[in-house]
Amino acid sequence: xxxxxxxELVEGxxxxxxxxxxxxLYREARLLDxxxxxxxxxxxxxxGLYWVPAEDSPDPYAKVSLIHDDALRREERVFRxxxxxxxxxxxxxxxxxxxxxxxxxxxxxxxxxxSNQIVTEIRAGGGNYRHYELGEQRLLAARCEHRLxxxxxxxxxxxxxxxxxxxxxxxxxxxxIF
Amino acid sequence: MRNRDELRYDLDELVIDxxxxxxxxxxxxxxxxxxxxxxxxxxxxxxxxxxHASEIPNPFDFKTTTIGLRPVIVSRAENGDIHVLLNRCRHxxxxxxRFETGNARFHSCRYHGWTYGADGALVSVPQEGxxxxxxxxxxxxxxxxxxxxxxxxxxxxTLAEDAPDFVSYLGAAKRFLDYQLDxxxxxEIVLNRGAHRTEYQGNWKFQIENSTDGYxxxxxxxxxxxxxHEFGNRGGQHGNYAATDIRKILKRREQGAVYGxxxxxxxxxxxxxxxxxxxxxxxxxxxxxxxxEAKHGRAALDLIMPQYNLTIFPNVGIxxxxxxxxxxxxxxxxxxxxxxxxxxxxxxxxxxxRFEGYERFFGPSSFGSPDxxxxxxxxxxxxxxxxxxxxxxxxxxxxxxxxxxxxRIGHVTDETPQRAFHRAWKKAMAA
Numbered sequence: 001x002x003x004x005x006x007x008e009l010v011e012g013x014x015x016x017x018x019x020x021x022x023x024x025l026y027r028e029a030r031l032l033d034x035x036x037x038x039x040x041x042x043x044x045x046x047x048g049l050y051w052v053p054a055e056d057s058p059d060p061y062a063k064v065s066l067i068h069d070d071a072l073r074r075e076e077r078v079f080r081x082x083x084x085x086x087x088x089x090x091x092x093x094x095x096x097x098x099x100x101x102x103x104x105x106x107x108x109x110x111x112x113x114x115s116n117q118i119v120t121e122i123r124a125g126g127g128n129y130r131h132y133e134l135g136e137q138r139l140l141a142a143r144c145e146h147r148l149x150x151x152x153x154x155x156x157x158x159x160x161x162x163x164x165x166x167x168x169x170x171x172x173x174x175x176x177i178f
Numbered sequence: 179m180r181n182r183d184e185l186r187y188d189l190d191e192l193v194i195d196x197x198x199x200x201x202x203x204x205x206x207x208x209x210x211x212x213x214x215x216x217x218x219x220x221x222x223x224x225x226x227x228x229x230h231a232s233e234i235p236n237p238f239d240f241k242t243t244t245i246g247l248r249p250v251i252v253s254r255a256e257n258g259d260i261h262v263l264l265n266r267c268r269h270x271x272x273x274x275x276r277f278e279t280g281n282a283r284f285h286s287c288r289y290h291g292w293t294y295g296a297d298g299a300l301v302s303v304p305q306e307g308x309x310x311x312x313x314x315x316x317x318x319x320x321x322x323x324x325x326x327x328x329x330x331x332x333x334x335x336t337l338a339e340d341a342p343d344f345v346s347y348l349g350a351a352k353r354f355l356d357y358q359l360d361x362x363x364x365x366e367i368v369l370n371r372g373a374h375r376t377e378y379q380g381n382w383k384f385q386i387e388n389s390t391d392g393y394x395x396x397x398x399x400x401x402x403x404x405x406x407h408e409f410g411n412r413g414g415q416h417g418n419y420a421a422t423d424i425r426k427i428l429k430r431r432e433q434g435a436v437y438g439x440x441x442x443x444x445x446x447x448x449x450x451x452x453x454x455x456x457x458x459x460x461x462x463x464x465x466x467x468x469x470x471e472a473k474h475g476r477a478a479l480d481l482i483m484p485q486y487n488l489t490i491f492p493n494v495g496i497x498x499x500x501x502x503x504x505x506x507x508x509x510x511x512x513x514x515x516x517x518x519x520x521x522x523x524x525x526x527x528x529x530x531x532r533f534e535g536y537e538r539f540f541g542p543s544s545f546g547s548p549d550x551x552x553x554x555x556x557x558x559x560x561x562x563x564x565x566x567x568x569x570x571x572x573x574x575x576x577x578x579x580x581x582x583x584x585x586r587i588g589h590v591t592d593e594t595p596q597r598a599f600h601r602a603w604k605k606a607m608a609a
Contacts, residue, residue: 052543055372061533063372064518066543072413073538076405080545083408084401088548131559132379132510133552170377170513173551174542 015106016148016155021113022102024155025146029097029117032177037078040177041071045149045156050074052142053161055168066167066174077177086175091134093176096120109150110158117142117162119178133173140178141165189215193604194568195597198575201568202600204561207381212607213509219606220492221246223338225347227494227503228252228262230519231331232368233279238296241279244505245335251275251285251320252333255297260328262335263298263320274320285320294320330359331366332501350583351443351490357482358496363469364523369501371533374516374541380554382493382506383599385514388550389495389502390446390487390595392436393573396428398549403427405545414534416546417498418485420451434484436574436594440584442491442602444595449484462527469523489595491602499532500540510558516540516547571596 031040044050051060052067060068069077080086098118105112119140125131147159162178164171192203192212206212226245229252233241240253242265249265251274265273267287274287274294284301286293291304298320303309323335327344332355334344345352359367378385388394396403402416407424419427430452437445457467457476470479487497495502505513518536520529539546574592581587588594 054374054541057372061530064374064533064537064541066374066541068537072409076409076413076538076545079408080401080405084404086401086545086549087398087552132555134555168375170375170515171542172377173548175544175548 013108013150015108016104016111016113017106018102018104020155021104021111021148022099024148025099025102025113025115028157029099033095033097035082035092037082037177041074041078043157044071044074044160045151045158046071048157049159050157051159051161053163053167066164066171067162081175081177088173088175091123091125093121093123095176095178097178111148111150111155113146113148115144115146117144121176121178123173138172140174142178190604190608192607193600195601195604198572200571200575200593200597200600202571203567204564204569205567206603207383207558208509208561208564210509213506215607216506217246217248219609220603221248221506223336223341223606223609224492225327225334225336225341225344225490226492227332227490227501228335229260229333230367230369230501230517231260231328231333232366232370234260236281238281238283239279240275240277240282240285240296242275242277243503245323245337246506248337249273250323250335252335253285253296253298255295256283259297260326260333261297262323262326262333263294264323266321267292268300268318268320269303298322329355332496347441348443348490349440350585351437351439351441351445351488354437354445354486354488355490355496357484358486358488360470360474360482362521362523363466363473364521365473366522367519368522369517369519371518371520375513376516376542376547376551377507377511377513378551378554379510380512380551380558381509382504382512383603384554384557385502385504385512385550386489386493386495387596387599388553389489389497390436390444391593392431392434392446392590393593394550394553395431398553399546401549402539402546414536414538415531416535416539418448418451420453432590434590436588436590436592438578438586438588438594438598438601440598440602442599442606444489444491444598446487446497446590446595447484448590450480455479455483462525463531466524466528489599491599498540499536512554571600 028043050069054066055063057063081089099115101116103114122137123134125134142162142164145161146157148155149158192206194201228243229241234254237254237256240251242251251263251265253261265275267274269292272287272289274285284293293302295301300315300318323337324339325336327334403424406422410422434448455467457471489495493504499518501517503515507513571593574588578586578588578594586594
C-alpha cells in the first residue's frame with residue numbers, strides 16, 4: 001500500500017492505529033476465553049482463513065495443518081464444540097490468552113497486525129475427578145499474524161495465522177479454539 | 179485375584195484364548211516390566227515399518243525413526259540402496275544423526291567425531307593413531323538391522339536374522355495392502371504432505387487395536403456423525419459415505435467386515451459408497467476411476483476401492499489415505515505420526531479432495547481422531563483398578579468364520595482384529 005506523507009493516513013483513509021489493533025486482538029482473545037464463539041465467527045470476512053500450520057509450509061495445501069479453517073470449517077468447529085458431545089472437549093478447555101508485542105503494518109483496505117500470544121489451557125475435571133490428560137495446565141506460545149481487511153465499516157480478519165512454537169513436535173489435544 | 183505384592187505372571191497367561199473365552203490382562207497396558215519385554219520380543223523381532231521410499235528419494239537422503247525404543251537411521255546410499263542402521267556411535271554410544279530428515283554424505287558423531295558414510299561404514303576416526311593395532315574400522319560401522327524389505331516403497335526392517343521373508347510375514351494381508359496401494363493409478367503412493375505428530379497418555383496398543391475397531395465409532399465419533407448430518411460432505415468427505423443423514427450413516431456402519439490375519443495383522447473393511455463407482459462420471463473423480471479401470475479392469479475396481487483400514491503387526495496402520503506409525507515411549511505414553519499420502523497419477527483435484535477429508539477428521543485439532551485419543555486416556559486411567567484384571571474381547575467369537583490361510587472374518591463390529599493382534603502378541607511374548 002502506498003502511504004501518504006501523513007503518518008496516520010493511508011491513501012487518505014484513517015490508518016489502523018496501534019491502539020485499535022491492540023483493542024481488536026484483546027477483544028478477539030476475550031471472545032474466545034469467554035466462549036462467545038458465535039461473536040468470534042463474526043470477526044472474519046466471508047473468505048477469511050484461520051490457519052495454524054503443523055510445520056513450515058508455504059501455503060495451507062502444501063502440507064497438512066493443525067487448523068486450516070475456511071468459513072464452513074470454522075462454523076463446523078464451533079458447532080462441534082457447542083452443539084455436540086465431543087469427548088475431547090468434555091470437559092471443555094478453559095483458556096486464557098495473553099497478547100503482546102503488537103506491531104502494525106498499516107494499509108488500506110488491508111493491514112497486518114503481528115503479535116505474540118501465550119494461550120494457557122486446562123481441561124479441569126472438576127473437584128477431585130481426574131483422568132489421564134485432565135487437570136494439566138498447558139501453555140501454547142505462538143507468533144501470530146492477523147491480516148485485517150476493512151469491510152462493511154469495520155476491520156475484519158481476512159487471515160489469521162498462528163505459528164506455534166512446538167508446531168512440528170508431538171502435540172496433544174488441540175480441540176479448543178485458540 | 180492376584181496378590182498385588184507379587185506381580186508374578188507367566189507371559190503367556192496374559193492372553194486367555196480358549197474356546198468361547200478370550201480375555202487379555204490389563205497389566206499388558208500398564209506394567210513397565212512387560213513394556214520392556216515388548217521392546218525386545220515384539221519390536222526386536224517383528225518386521226517394523228520405518229519409512230516410505232518417497233521420503234528419501236535421492237542419494238544421501240535420510241530420516242530417523244525408532245524400532246521400539248531403538249533410534250535408527252534410514253539412509254539412502256550413493257548407489258540408491260536403502261540402509262537401516264542403528265543410530266548409535268560404535269565408540270561410546272551417542273546418536274550420530276540428530277535430525278528427523280535431511281541429506282548428508284556423512285554422519286559425524288558430535289561427541290568425538292567418529293564419522294560414518296551413508297551406508298554406515300566408519301570412514302574416519304580423529305587421531306586414529308592412538309588406537310591399538312587391533313583397531314579395525316571395517317568392523318565398527320553403524321550396526322545395520324538384520325534385514326530390510328522394500329515392499330512397493332514401504333520400507334520395513336527387522337532385527338531378527340531368522341524372521342520369515344516379508345511377503346510371508348504379510349501372509350493373506352498382502353492382497354489388501356496391494357489394494358490400498360492400487361488406489362494410485364501409478365500403483366505408487368507419495369508421502370509429501372507433511373505429518374501430524376500427536377502424543378497421548380496411554381499404551382501404544384490402544385491406538386493399534388482401535389485402528390481396526392468397527393464397534394467404537396457410533397459412540398466415540400457421534401459428534402462427527404452429527405457434524406456430517408448438519409453440514410454434509412462439503413468440508414471434506416470421510417470414508418465411503420455418500421449419505422450424510424445420521425440414521426443412514428449408522429446403518430452403513432453395520433455393513434462391511436473385519437479380518438484377523440496370522441502374524442497379528444488386522445483389518446476393518448467398509449464397502450463401496452452406496453452410490454457405487456461411477457466410471458462414467460464427468461470431471462476429475464471420473465477421470466481417476468477411468469484410469470484405474472483402464473489399468474485393472476472394471477471388476478477389479480470393486481475389490482480395490484472399498485475402505486480398508488489395515489494394520490500390520492506390530493505398529494503401523496495403512497488406512498484412510500494415511501500411514502500411521504504408533505511409537506511406544508512408556509507403558510502410559512505414546513506418540514503417533516500420521517502421514518497423509520498422495521496417490522501418484524491421480525488428478526490433483528482427487529488428491530485435494532482426499533486432503534480435505536483427511537484434515538477434517540485427523541490431527542490434534544480435527545473433528546475425529548482427538549475423540550479416540552480421549553478414549554485411550556480414560557482407558558489407561560480405568561486400568562489402574564488392577565484388581566479387575568481382565569478385558570473382555572469375545573465379541574463375535576461365535577459368529578466369525580475361518581477363510582483359509584489362517585484368516586478369520588467377522589461382522590464389522592466384532593473383535594476379530596483385536597483377537598488376531600493379541601494372539602500374535604502372546605506368541606511373540608512367550609517365545
